[in-house]
Amino acid sequence: MKEQLKAWLKSEQNNLDLIIAKSAVSFYKQNKEKSNFQYDLKQCHIESYNLIRGKDLCYDRPSTAFAYSLWYHPRRVNTFLSFFLDKILDHNEQHLQLFDLGAGAGAIQWGLGLIYVGLLRLGKKPPKITVINIDTSPFMLTYNRDFLWAEFVKSYPEIDENFIVEYEVNSWNNEKKLETSNPILSASYLFDASDNKNEIANDFKSLVQKYKPKTVLLLTSNQPEKRPFIQELEKEFKQQGFNSQVVLESNLMFSNQLTNINNVRNKLSVSLNVSELQRPSYWRDSSHYGLILQNPQSEITFSSGPNKISSIDIFNPPITVRKDVILNDKQKRAARNSDLPSVIVGPAGCGKSIVITEKVKNIIEENKYNPDLKILITTFNKGLIGKLAEWLISILDSTKYQIKYDTNFHGYNDKSSHFTFNNSQQTNIRLLHFDMLPKLLGGIRYKGLVEHSKHFSLLDEIIKEVRMEEKINNDQYDNILNHDFLFEEYHRVIYGLQVGVAKGENTYLTIKRKGRGNNPSMPKNSYRRQLAWKCLTEYANKMHVLSLQSFTLRRQYFYSKLKSKELNIKYDHILVDEFQDCTDADFEIFYMMIKDPNNFTISGDLAQSIHLGTAANIPRDENMDRRQFYRLEGSYRLPVRISESIKKLSEAIVHRFGNNEGAISITPYKGSPPGARPIVVYGNSILELSEKVLEVFKTYNIYDLSRITILEKDLELLRELALKGVVTETDTILSLKGLEKECVLWSTRIPLEFEKEKFEFAYTIVTRTSCILIIALTEDTQNVYKEILGLLDRERLIFWDKLSETKFDTFCEEYELITIEDED
Structure with missing residues (x-):
């Protein structure tokens, strides 16, 4: 029977080639008019080389699954059937339940579907089959469901209600109360990431220990750096009572030419000028390593017992409760x-x-x-x-x-x-x-309310008077005789270090201004400090006399009441x-x-x-x-690709703080919730920017986004997006710090109130998201942010189109590590 089925499967390879090609044509027709389609497709192919370079492939571009299907999908179907067909046929169950962890475009689903149809066409009754596809990329799962599988069932109408398919981003919950025994866990390429293998492996081992499935199927690249990792896993599972079988299949089942797929690739290469598509695709894939783990003691079922499977997470789901x-x-x-x-x-x-x-x-x-x-x-x-x-x-x-x-x-x-x-x-x-x-x-x-503008106006008046009294007619002291500096100085030194104004002149002239740095220079007992003191004491007195509301002044009054008991x-x-x-x-x-x-x-x-x-x-x-x-x-809320993209920014901030124990660089955590790399988008005008942001939001709404949160407050962009029907809010980071939003847009054109905190400010904005981060660039992008853009990991960014990529590169400035030293 097995040999008959294998012969039938081999006879279908040309049909499978045609199905994949038809799926691709259907996707192309639906998306070809999008302004960034050609650019995105080319980037997908360039990034696909990461796999052969031993790097990660991020499955977060709109065209990722499309490009993947025309190169990797036939190979994955071929390797699954070649490696595991015998094991699937030996799985003597009336209901075969398989969890595909890291399902991608659904190669295992195709393999099981072919087995199901093949048995029917050979006059045999196949078992009921349920495939649970779990992946962190909704782009891959959606392409599987809407294009590849939709075309598959047209060619194989025998797929009926006894072949059940589910698609879940990140995690699965047994809402349908499925009942079966001894499910199969399959992890194809789940451990192919270039880093954080141990975290993923620990999550996977915990999953196996918790549910004790009868069969575990592992498939990964047969590369020198990856074989030992799988071998170590094999050793650990054997200690848990699993039998193991290594599969090194040199004779893959399918070997014909992929005529239809390569025809599509060639036509796309010419029409879209994507040279990478000129390379022909093949069924063969010679560098794979399979491992079958069998637990002879497994007796669990879904329907009863302490190990009942109610849910499975391949990574941590977002925390909502x-x-x-x-x-x-x-x-x-x-x-x-x-x-x-x-x-x-x-x-x-x-x-x-x-x-x-x-x-x-x-x-x-x-x-x-x-x-x-x-x-x-x-x-x-x-x-x-x-x-x-x-x-x-x-x-x-x-x-x-x-x-x-x-x-x-x-x-x-x-x-x-x-x-x-x-x-x-x-x-x-x-x-x-x-x-x-x-x-x-x-x-x-x-x-009443605190209005900073009133404080700035008052300080400007005081500065003008002091300049006249001190006969200052040049710009020598401009960096201290300005309202921004003095406003901060009052909060951070006069109040913050409790210098006070009643009898504090000598203290202010000699105090170590912790964390204030030497830009501007303020040496102890200097004329510069005397000038600042003169302005600050007058400011304090007038605030009190005028009853000018200030958060800092309120704190001072509270402090004084407590101090005096x-x-x-x-x-x-x-x-x-x-x-x-x-x-x-x-x-x-x-x-x-x-x-x-x-x-x-x-x-x-x-x-x-x-x-x-x-x-x-x-x-x-x-x-x-x-x-x-x-x-x-670790950052359990921030998607791992965003953590990776801002790691240098995080490290630069830690360096600025010197040896302060309270500044810790971010550590990308592979188990964090799913999300994309930061998406960089440029617009020549607010109208053009809003149109592109709308495209981004529609495309990445595949992550079930409900709204965009613009930081900092950008009312003009808010209005344009609202006119286009996008639910949008805009706020300051001071209001949102400590909270998370699902889709954050960083409007880099909005000026900073205090430029010395640009690193902390930008870092706090980009870490507010739990899913999607959009970095919006315009010709009004603030110069203070350009060093920060230069710190972002370019490989961990998605540029929306060629213009966005070009403009980003022109905006980036190199950052030299600086530690803020206090003046003696």
Whole structure:
């Protein structure tokens, strides 16, 4: 029977060649009018050479699957059938269930489909077959379903309801309650990535250990650097009781010419001027290595038992529900309640805020929801305060507390909240935005909104007066006699280092201005410092006299009340998320509000210090001298390709901070949720840019995107996209820091308020996404960003069209590593 089936399969190879070619023609007709089709297809072919160079191939371009099908798909079908046909036929089950992990364009599905049809045509009854295709690339799965498989079933109408196919991006859930026994797990080329093999292997081993399938099929490239890796896996699985069989098939089943596919390739090569398509495609693929693992003890089924398969993830799915999060060992250690001050640091997306909520839960449970317990949770982001409350609601015992939200000026619920335990007469957990501490805890009266423009105007007037008094008629002091510098100096030094203005002149003239650097130069006891002091004291006095609202002034009033013991606010525990926005004075406020400094927890990442830049630091005073560091690694939220693209930017920021322990470079984590490389798009005008962004959004909506979030605030681009029907929002990074969005557009034409923080600012923007990042370039792209563009890994970017690629290259500037040194 096997030989008859093999003979029939060989007779079908010309038909399979035709089906693949027809699928390609259908895709070409649907997409040929797109403005970037020719460019994208050429880039796909250029990038496909990465595989033979031992590098990764990113399956995230619109034409990736199309190009792949005309080269790799026939080879993959051929190798699967040649390596594993006998094993599939020996799988004596009434229902054959196969999970294809890293399914790509569905070569295994084709192989099983051919077996199913072949048995029918030979008069045999095939088993019921279910194929679960799981892949991180929706482009590959969609091409499989809509083009390759659609054409396949036209030629093989025997495919019926007993041949079930599912397509899942990243993970599968058993919503249909499938029941079968001893499924097959197949991983073709899952371990072909150039890096992070160990992480993928560990995830795969965990999957096998959890579900104990009867059969595991592995297929990878037969390259010297990859064989030992599979051999090591084989050794580990044998220790778990698996029998193993290596398959090195030199005589592949199909060997005819791919006449139809090569005809399509030649025509496309001429019409689109893609020279790479001139190379002929073949069935043969001589460099593969197969491994069959058989578990003779496996007896599990879907329908019953502790190992019932309800879901499978090839990588971590995006986190949407807090209670579903399973913390890793490092996160669990960081979340423990200890008798030491805790510092939790790590890059964007490593789970710092998750750990904060877990630690609060641990504290509460250890104290058994004690009605006398008082906890303060604060951060600099209103949205994050709301998110932390949502997560706490998700993980705390709902029968043991009540929650009440603050109301805003209009009477609606605000983000800040109170958790009150049963039988308690006080708030037990207070979640409050940092800039509301003076008002809601300190009773500081807020008089209207804070408007920076009014502060800048006041400072300009003061600068003008000082210039006249000091008879300054040249530009020698322009870099300190400007409102941007003085506004920052007041917050970071006068308030932040608690210099004060009443009796602080000598202190200011001699203090080490931590993190302020020597640009501009401000030597101790210099005339330059005297000039700055003269402006700053006048600014402080006029703010007070004019009742000019300032976030910094509000904090000063709050600090003074606590220092004078006019306020007596004491918490058992204080937890601060995003601590990188805290000055020394802010930390002193926390020390004055906590009963025991050993119960103080801070969490953050100095690389995201957009308020303070390199002036941010972790306190080293007596309150924190016994501090315990917890360093989290990896970005579990940020798609791995985005992490890879910004790694040099991350490392440059760490270098700028010198040896500061709070700045940690990002580590790409292969198990992070699926997403594409950053997409670079250029437009000569806002109209042209919006049209291209619309094309990008429609194309990458295959990732189920609902809206675009523009950072920084770009109202003009927002309007153009809204007119085109795209759900769009725009905001500042100060408002979104600590939160994530599914599709972030970085508008590089929007000026920075403080240019010295350009690295931290850009890094924070590009790390807000959980899926797609669009980098929008125009002729108005700010010069301050050009060094940052030059730090991005070019191989980990998608250029939307040739113009976008060309303009990007002209914008990029080389960055020389600089560490911000303090002046003596």
